[in-house]
Amino acid sequence: MIRIALDGMGGDFAPQATVQGAVEAVREYGYHVTLVGQPKLLETQLADLRFRKSLIDIAPATETVGMGESALMIRHKKDSSICVGMELIKQGRVNAFVSCGNTGAVVAAATLNLKPLPGVKRPGIAILLPTLKGVTLVIDVGATIDAKPEHLLQYAVMGVVYSKHILKKPRPTVSLLNIGEEATKGTSLLREAYQVLKESSLDFTGNIEGRDIFSGRADVIVCDGFIGNVVLKVCESLAETTVEFCMRELKRSLLTRVGALLCRPALTSLAREVDYSECGGAPLLGIDGICIIGHGASKPKAIKNALGVAGHFVRYKVNDHIVHEIESIKADTHEV
């Protein structure tokens, strides 16, 4: 049976949303879920919900890491829900850990507690962005801010494995996020990464500009964690801002105000569609353990989805595939 730990205390709507999401995941997927956090709080939430008791238990953790706290606080909070969750993976008591808490703290705790997968130099956070043609995976969005060309190659490999086995894309293409299409564009990191990717056995389609991210032209977009993080945050806020501009614009005349009333439910569901949390959270790829980071604002459905993705991750042995592909790309590129 697939066993997944969930950070019961992580996210803006915890513990209500986390407990509710856990119960929904148990009901839908039949996984075993271990809620990590303050037992009294979690039990109170659980008491109101119907669920199969044999499929949910609680792992106590007395501390929590706030959304605004420095990631380094993790060193001083060994009994936080994030650290306890990592410990459960390390001890093999669960197959995966899902947290909607402080992203930096989750990455730091994973790096401190878990080893990288054999052959992997740096872990990367992957996110799924909705585009006009399905989803596009972007990696890295913040695990590493001083990436080297070989790290970007490995991100590409891991992104391709994830796209194949979780997103079921048969032959995912890879693009490099840059400021122009020519191989000579961008920083020296990107020019070198371009060559390394071109010489690899991946289906590398060249550079992609920011304006093409949402076209869905690339299945996997590779970038360093700094630029990826900025892009991610801009996307989140711009989608919200555009919907707000929309509503404001629509209120200008009586006719559009009527239109806006009719449209409101659709616009609200749109804001959710653009929100990447609906895609099931962001996997931290390259660590020896499965760790999915959910959006801080996750509602129960997003949490259930993240638990679902964690289960797929286990079932399709994504990490085994990553190790295998990293090994074979190394052979291809003569030990880059």
Next chain:
Amino acid sequence: MIRIALDGMGGDFAPQATVQGAVEAVREYGYHVTLVGQPKLLETQLADLRFRKSLIDIAPATETVGMGESALMIRHKKDSSICVGMELIKQGRVNAFVSCGNTGAVVAAATLNLKPLPGVKRPGIAILLPTLKGVTLVIDVGATIDAKPEHLLQYAVMGVVYSKHILKKPRPTVSLLNIGEEATKGTSLLREAYQVLKESSLDFTGNIEGRDIFSGRADVIVCDGFIGNVVLKVCESLAETTVEFCMRELKRSLLTRVGALLCRPALTSLAREVDYSECGGAPLLGIDGICIIGHGASKPKAIKNALGVAGHFVRYKVNDHIVHEIESIKADTHEV
């Protein structure tokens, strides 16, 4: 009288849109406009329009630089409309040059033909983004991709001068685009730039994350040209994508389809509002000459706006203020 040269051949809708925009600017502002480009094409367009002939003339240029061509082509196209426009500034025959052509080529031509302003180390492209509270200036969005902390300080100074004198903001605040609010976040460039900005006499409010760009919290956002360029292109495409998602979502039921019909004009005008070209183009700051880069997709109104901004730039002596402020910040920071 203010005399402005306009690249008649630049942009997706040239020469129709450029000639039309020039005529509208002449009518609205009374500036003299010199259209630069192939005389026959420009004359044909002009023939159909009513305008005061004394206020428009043509400077011949036989070559054009395509939107997709490498910026370096400018070295081989001395008789392109972009190079001839720069030459007109250099000879003092016009006060400013506006182009909606290839951005890289315009920057390269400006750098080759014009000197930097006294004290300025690197020019920077500034753009204006619409936010929930008015516009925010972002600098640099692509002139320089290997910026140093002192360049970012100078971008801040130039952005503040522009915001004061063109946007009429009395005391513009400055923020640094980063992946977190703490001074220790981001690359070494950003950590150093944070200190340099903090010690300056500018109204520096610290780091700003991508998610806050559209809040309107900062008047001037400083970043290096690589990240700025990626953000700009993501913004352009995401706004369009969101509107497209909107329309798609709205078509799902009969009720929202009726709503969508009523809303269509508003959504179309929204797409324009989010389009930064409506704000009057992107000034290239820090060069000894005035150069405004319009969006490639500029329609006549956007071109007229860019010509309007160029005129304000002349009238309010923005470059004199930049030289003065760069000098005084140097004194402040003991020759950073």
